[in-house]
Amino acid sequence: MKTLHVGLFMLVSAAVSAQDTTKKRPVEIFTSQKAINATTTELVGKGKMDFNVVHHFGDIAGKQGGLTNFFGLDNATDYRIAFEIGLGKKLDITFARYRGASLQQKLIEMNIKYLLMQQLENDPSHPISVLLFANAVIATSKSSKIPDTENFFEDLSARTSNAFQLVVAKKIGKVSLQVNPTLVTRGYAISYDQKTIFALGGAIRFPLSENLNFIIDWFHPFRSESSKDSFAVQSPPIKFYDPLGFGLEIIKGRHVFHLNFTNSTEIVENRFIPRTVHSWGKGQFRWGFTIARQFTLWKEKK
Secondary structure (H helix, E strand, O other), rough: OOOHHHHHHEEEEEEHHHHHHOOOEHHEEEEEEEOOOOOOOOOOOOOOOEEEEEEEEEEOOOOOOOOHHHHHHHOOEEEEEEEEEEOOOEEEEEEEEEEEEOOEEEEEEEEEEEEEOOEEEOOOOOEEEEEEEEEEEEEEEOOOOOOOOOOOOHHHHHEEEEEEEEEEEEEOOOEEEEEEEEEEEEEOOOOOOOOOEEEEEEEEEEEOOEEEEEEEEEEEEEEOOHHHHHHHOOOOOOOOOOEEEEEEEEEOOOEEEEEEEEEOOOOOOOHHHHHHHOOHHHHHOOEEOOOOOOEEEEEEOO
């Protein structure tokens, strides 16, 4: 009888333990560390590395697109090569190299992501995921000799910029949602531009099948009216637009492939938030792709 009681106790304990494990299982809100342009709350995991390549072509339509430039395929405008490494269960660091189509063509980035909270299945105390993101970007292009231009750098501080984000995400059923309040600060800006710009962004993901998702992300920079007016009277006049992207995410094992369409003229937050000057309404959007592959660098000792 005593043996029976012990056996029953062990079975009940195992059942409770299993329920507790299920209850605290993390929710995968997004598959990738970026939606299209927006950083997500996903981390690569301790001891792992995500190798990520983003490539944008030229405008599909508009003055720069059409058949003349083979709908943008003749122009390789922006690319990003990044290595994101999981230093801990809640901490990632990234090293990335960018090439853009603007005057600041060559950029190096280092960023850090720290997960404050993770959404857990069937756990009301963890209904959302919250992540802190910060980066430091330095322009390595040769300085222009013309003052008051975007690529005129008097010193090292003029080459630097930073982006800070609080990323809040939640999965409701099969739909993933997130918001990205963002602050961009720059060491240098031309005289009629802003050094600091706040933007509100977000992303949403709809599943189309088990391995195929539809993604939208968007940012609205809160630029001052005086800055807009100053750019509008330049020759040629410059008008800014909200970065808006649509994409398909294809998941195949440890490979993730994105087919993206966006009007953002660059990739890193420090650039596309203050400098998107292309419009979807004018056909000034380009297609691009993201390829990600994850590797294991080290395994935790048991």
